[in-house]
Amino acid sequence: MTFLAPALLAGLLAIAIPILVHLVQRERKTVVPFPSLMFLRKIPHQSVRRRAIRDWPLLLLRILAVCLIVAAFARPILRGTDAVTMGAAGARELVILLDRSCSMGYGDHWARARDAAVRAVKSLRPGDLATLGFFSTNVEIAARSVDEGAGLMAAINRATPGAGGTRLAPALRAASGILEASRLPRREIILISDFQAGGWDRAQDSKLPPGVTLTPVSVAETSTSNAAIGTLMFGREFVPGGERITPSVRVVNRGATAATDRQLSLDVDGRVLETRRVSIGADASATVTFKPFMLATQPARVTARLAPDRLAADDAFFAVLAVRHRVPVLLMESMNPALDSSLYVSRALAVGGEPGFDVQVMRADQAPAATMASAAVIVLNDVRPPSGAAGRALAEAVSNGAGLLVALGERTTWTKDDPDLLPGLLGPVVDRSGTRGGTLGFVDYSHPAFEIFSAPRSGDLTAARIFKYRRLSAPAPARVLARFDDGGVAFAERRVGRGIVLAWTSTFDSYWNDLTLKPVFVPLMLQAMKHLGRYAEPRPWQTVGDLFDPAAVPGDRPASGRGGARQTVLAPTGSALQANIRTDSATSALTEAGFYQIRPSPGDALHASYLAVNLAAAESDLTSFEPADLVTAVTASGTNVDTARSLTLDERERRQSLWWYLLAGGLCLLAVEAVVAGRLPRVLKP
C-alpha cells in the first residue's frame, strides 16, 4: 500500500489526543455535583492524576477511529491490485521508452524520468528481458532484449535530454515491433514522458499488439512557466551598399505566470547588437524590434537570447541571414522583333523583388556562350534557337540547370538541326481569331508556375483570349501543363539534364493573345521564372529533426558548389561531424540547435558557411495530455492491457477510493464509541 498524500500521515500524532484525554483532560474537566463534601474533607487528599488507563476498549476504539480517518486523508492506494491484474506469472519482455526530447529538460523532469526508468530496470526479475529506447523526434534503441540491468542503468545515466521534439507514435511502433517478436508470456511497455500535447498525433495509427501492457509514467507538471523566443523576423530594405536589416524578435510566454523584466539580447556574428528588457503576460506574446544593421556581401549569423528560465533550451533562437542574389535572365529575340515582343516580359520581371531579376535582352544569333552559361533562365521569345556553337552552348547551359522558356510565334522554327530542347514537335499556326479566340480550357494547378492561381479568386487564367497559337505535340516524357479549350497544348514542360524547358505555344505580345494584358500575367511570369531558375528563398533557419542538405546552405550556389568536395560539418556543440557528402542523397538529420558550420575542407574555416537550426516550436509548449487517453487510443479492444497499472497514482487512487471506506469506518467507530461511552457505568450525573 502506498499513499497519495503521505505527509498527512503526520496526523497520526492525533492518537495522543484520546490518550491524553484519558489520562488528564477528562478528570480535570468533569465536575460532579455532590450534596456535601463533609465526609470527603475528612479523607486525606489523593492525587487526581490517573495512574492507569481505564476503559481500554474505549481508548482502542478512539485510537482506531483516529487512525482510519488519518489514513483516509492520506489517500491510500493498494498495490496489491497491480499484482492481481498483472496477468499470468512468467517472464516479461519489457520495453522502456524514455523521452529525451528537449522539453524533458524543464525543471526536474529529466531527473524524475530517469528515476522512473531506473525503477523500471530494478523491477526486472530473473528471466525477464528488457529493451531501453530513447525517443524524441526519432527512436534510438540503446539496448535490446538484454537480461541484465547494469548496462541499462549505465545507458540511462549517460543519457541527457536532446534537442528533438516529442513524437510518441514512432516510439510506440518501435516498441510494438520488438514485443511482437518476443515469445515471452508477458510483454509490457513502460513509457516515460512528459506527454506533451503536441507529441501525440491522434491520427497516426499506433495500435499495440494484443496482450501488450502499456504503463505510462508521466513526469508532467500541472502548472508550468516557460517563456521562449518564438521566431525572428527581418525587415529588409535595399539601400546603397547592401541591405538594411531591421530585426524583430517575438517572445512567447506559454506559462500561467507573467515573465517580467527578462533580458533579451540580439547578437549579429557574435557581437551584441542590442540588449533590451521585456515583460510578457501569462499566456501571451510580445514583439521586440531592435535597431537595424547592414548586410553587405556576407551572410550574417543572428542570435536572439532570452534570460534563461526553467527550460533554457528554447531561450535562444538562431538565424542565418543570407545576401539576396538577383536571378540573371537572358531574353533572346529575333532579328526583327515586333515593337512589344519583349516589352511585357521585361516589365513583368522588373516588378519582381523577391527575387529580383536582371534581364538582358539580345538577338539570338548574337548571344555569347558565356552569357548563356551564366544565365539562370533563358527566354527564346518567338525566335529560332541559336545554332552551331551557340546552340550547343544553349543546350549545355540547360543541361547544367538553367531554365529555358520558349514562346512559340510565327517567327519560331525548330528543325532537327536545332538543339533537342523543345518539349514536343512544333506544328502550324492555329488561327482562332475568326471565333473571337479561344481560352485556356485546362490548367495543371499543381505545377509551381500555376499553383498560386489554384485558390478561388486568386487569378483567372481563362480570362485571356487566344487568337493564334502554334500547334505542339507533346509526347512523353514531356508534360502538358495547360491546354486551350480546343484541346491544343498551351504550356508544356520537359526536363533536359538538370534544366527545365517550358514552352508557351503563343507569344508574349498583344497580337496573338491578350494574356499579357491580363492581371495574371505578371505573377505567372514571376512564378515561371522562379521555377525555371530553381529559385528557392533561403531559409534563415531549419528545425531540429530536418534533413541536412549542404546544397541548401545559403551561399552554396547550386551551379558552382555542388558535390565533389570533401566537406566537414561541425555541430553547434563543436563536435566534428565528418560528412562525406558526395551525392544529392547524402543527407543527415539535424540533431542540435545552434549554428552548424560547413567547411569546404576540414581546415578551411575562412570559407565556411553556416546553417542555423532551432528547436521545434512545439517543444516550448509544455501542455500535457492525459496518459490514460493514450492508453485507450493505442490499445485495441480485447487487448490485455493492465488498466490499473496504466493509470497514474492519482487515477488509481480515485478508482480505488479506499479513503471513502476508511472515512466511513472511522466515523462508524466514533459512533460506536459514543454509544459505548454512554453505556459505561457513569455515576457522574446527579
Add this chain to the structure above:
Amino acid sequence: MRGARFVDPDVLARIRNLELVARTVVDGFVNGLHRAPHRGFSLDFAEHRGYEPGDDLRRVDWRVFGRTDRFYVKQFEADSNANLLVALDISASMRFGSAAGTKLDYGRSLAASLLYFAHQQRDRIGLATFDSAIVNYVPPSARHLEYSLYALDRIGPGKPGSLASPLQTLTERLTRRGIVAVISDLYDDPEAIARAVRPLRSRGHDVIVFHVLDPAEIDFPYEEGSNFEDLESGERVPVVPTGLREQYQALVREHIRVLTRVLTESRIAYALFRTSVPLDHALFHFLSARERLSRVR
C-alpha cells in the same frame, strides 16, 4: 386538589390500615385515636389518684371509698386529635439525586403522605419548610391540608441549610404539644443535630427524625476521578473515588450510627430512608415499628 400528586394512592393504600400512634399523649379536643396527655372524659379507665381540694366530687370513686375509706378520684384516658407538624429541609443539598428523583422529591412525598394520613385521622396538620431558616410555615390546623400541600408544591430554590435556627424557631412557635416530623439529610455533626432537636423534645413534642439519603451518598459508587462540587457551598475538591470509597462509606456508617445513638438517647425517633427504597414500603415499616414500640410501652 393542588399538591395531591405528592400523595401516592398506592402509598396511602398500604398505610391506611395503620394508626399513626403518638408515643406520648397530647392534648386534644376531638376524640381520636391518640391518647391525650391529660386525663379527661372517656370510656377508657386510666387510674385512681388521691382526692385533692378542688377536684370535682363527681369524679370520686365511691366504691373505692367504701372499701378503703379514702377518697380517690377516678381518671379516664381521654382520646383527642393531635398536632402533626412536618418540618421539611429544602436546603440545596436536598436537591441531589442519582436516580430519577432527588432527596427533596422523596422528602416532599414523604411529608405529603404523612400529612394526608394524619388528616384522615382528623389530626391537626401543619408544615414548615426550612433551609437555614424557616422558609414557609403552615400552622397546624384540621383544615390546613390544602395549604400544606400547596406549600409543598411551591418549594423554591434552596440555600445552604442548618437545623439549629429553624428548629429553634419551631420550638418557640409550637405551643401545643404534638408530633414533629423532621425530614432532612442531616449533613451536620450528630451532636449538633441532637442539640437542635432536643428542645422540641423537651417541650413535650414527639419528635421523629426522617433521615433521607440517596444511595450514592451511602455507597459512593463513582469511578471516574473528578472534581466534586458541594451543592451548598460550591466548593470543589478533586477526588479519586476508587481510592477513598471505603473510607467514605465508613464515615457515613459512623455518622448514621452516632445519629441513631444520640437521638435515641434523647428519646427521639430516628429513621433512615434511602431514596431508592419505595416510599410506601419504608413508611409502612416505620409506622409498624412505631406501633409495636407504642404497645410495648
